[in-house]
Amino acid sequence: MTLTICLISGDGIGKEVIPAAARVLSALGLPLAFIEADGGWECFVKCGDALPEATLNAIRAADATLFGATQSPMGKVDGYRSPVLTLRKLFDLYANLRPTRSLPIEGTRQDVDLLIVRENTEGLYSGRERRTADGQTAITERVITAAATERIARVAFRLAARRERRTVTIVHKANVIKEGDGLFREVCLRVAAEFPQVRVNEMLVDACAMWLVRDPSRFDVIVTENLFGDILSDEAAGLVGGLGVASSANIGAGKVAYFEPVHGSAPDIAGQGIANPIGAILSAAMLLDHLGAAEAARRVESAVQAVLRDGVLTRDLGGTASTTEMTNAILRRL
Numbered sequence: 001m002t003l004t005i006c007l008i009s010g011d012g013i014g015k016e017v018i019p020a021a022a023r024v025l026s027a028l029g030l031p032l033a034f035i036e037a038d039g040g041w042e043c044f045v046k047c048g049d050a051l052p053e054a055t056l057n058a059i060r061a062a063d064a065t066l067f068g069a070t071q072s073p074m075g076k077v078d079g080y081r082s083p084v085l086t087l088r089k090l091f092d093l094y095a096n097l098r099p100t101r102s103l104p105i106e107g108t109r110q111d112v113d114l115l116i117v118r119e120n121t122e123g124l125y126s127g128r129e130r131r132t133a134d135g136q137t138a139i140t141e142r143v144i145t146a147a148a149t150e151r152i153a154r155v156a157f158r159l160a161a162r163r164e165r166r167t168v169t170i171v172h173k174a175n176v177i178k179e180g181d182g183l184f185r186e187v188c189l190r191v192a193a194e195f196p197q198v199r200v201n202e203m204l205v206d207a208c209a210m211w212l213v214r215d216p217s218r219f220d221v222i223v224t225e226n227l228f229g230d231i232l233s234d235e236a237a238g239l240v241g242g243l244g245v246a247s248s249a250n251i252g253a254g255k256v257a258y259f260e261p262v263h264g265s266a267p268d269i270a271g272q273g274i275a276n277p278i279g280a281i282l283s284a285a286m287l288l289d290h291l292g293a294a295e296a297a298r299r300v301e302s303a304v305q306a307v308l309r310d311g312v313l314t315r316d317l318g319g320t321a322s323t324t325e326m327t328n329a330i331l332r333r334l
Helices: 014-026 041-047 053-061 083-090 146-162 180-192 205-214 226-237 278-290 294-309 323-333
Strands: 003-010 032-036 064-069 095-101 113-119 129-131 138-140 167-172 199-204 221-224 247-251 258-261
Touching: 003 014, 003 053, 014 032, 014 064, 014 278, 014 323, 064 083, 064 278, 083 247, 095 146, 095 226, 113 146, 113 226, 146 167, 146 180, 146 221, 167 180, 167 205, 167 226, 180 199, 199 205, 205 221, 205 226, 221 226, 247 278, 258 278, 278 294, 278 323, 294 323
Parallel strands: 003 032, 003 064, 064 258, 113 221, 167 199, 167 221
Antiparallel strands: 095 113, 095 247, 129 138, 247 258
């Protein structure tokens, strides 16, 4: 059976790293078909929609989607809504998965193998904002519900049950945010009771940020709310080479799932051919895992590890390899 992958390069370096990841997927000898779709800020400027209906239809029709990057404006622009936030809301992709593993390169922390499971649909990213009539006070509502917390906690504990260390750390700030984080903590602990084979810890988010720097090997699976997960996962990426090597998955209960590197559009280097494609390529490996092609996913990950051991490094990792040179090296290893 042929599997259909929707490719959305988006903005900036997305246009460079998604084609690189597609080349790697194509080299695996799997029955894959690719369809390309448009999305992002440039798409909005061109047609007035950052995620046109044709793109949504392509995503619905595909077995999975690989998304590059989007360049969102800092200020409010009438009619514009971040494509990735729209996808998460529209398709209820409530789980954001961010793995962090040690890499064989200078400066990476060793003995790191953790997964951050981040609630993806509410918190401060719920979009419930307003300003007072005088324009001098902005209010953003942070939404935490028992239903959303329960389902993200189940994802975290199920994934932890498959891992060697079988440990979940619930990260919150319930000592200060007593209602919102108090509810998040209560529900996570209630779900934890259903998984006696998984050890459970809890930690305040500021302490978690400190321990990620001091001793990241103590963490296995971290489950947390939206904003905390966003910040902690970027911090974790800094332990092993930075955002250029960071991958992610956005999944829910339905068929639609999308996978993306987390480095953003990087307009300062876009078009120069120096972007690191590893984040996109490892996101493609996560896509393969999601589609049941675990052996192919391990091949991709092994090829990336081998190339880094060979000393092929892009500029963000301290080397000189271009996007194409890194991709070609990974293809040779495959």
